[in-house]
Amino acid sequence: MEPALRFRVLYHMIDRTIPEQHEDAIMPTITANDLKTKGVAAIAAALAEQPDALVSVRGKNRFVVMELSHYHYLRECELQAALAETRADLAAGRYVVETAAAHAKRLDAELEPAQAQGD
DSSP: OOHHHHHHHHHHHHHTTSOGGGHHHHSOEEEHHHHHHHTHHHHHHHHTTSSEEEEEETTEEEEEEEOHHHHHHHHHHHHHHHHHHHHHHHHHTOOOOOOHHHHHHHHHHHHHHHHHHHO
């Protein structure tokens, strides 16, 4: 993975770990009331400042809105991170080679203890 892409992927992975109380310092906030009264104009105004914005309902941050292009960018970052993780697993030998039937049998065996706990 090229260094610039690796940085962007890591940045967004780290960005997810920021505690909720700091989110409003990072993103503009749109209240549910603003959405009711101003509609999409409230979203457009918030997104003029940042690529994403929080939607607050009764004083609690509940949703994030963003431009579709930014959403696609973040999804691409997630896919690149998953690909890098998979490549690392392959390089480290963390995989199993088996038939579909053997795989299904192994999954069933792994699920049995979890199902027994749920009963």
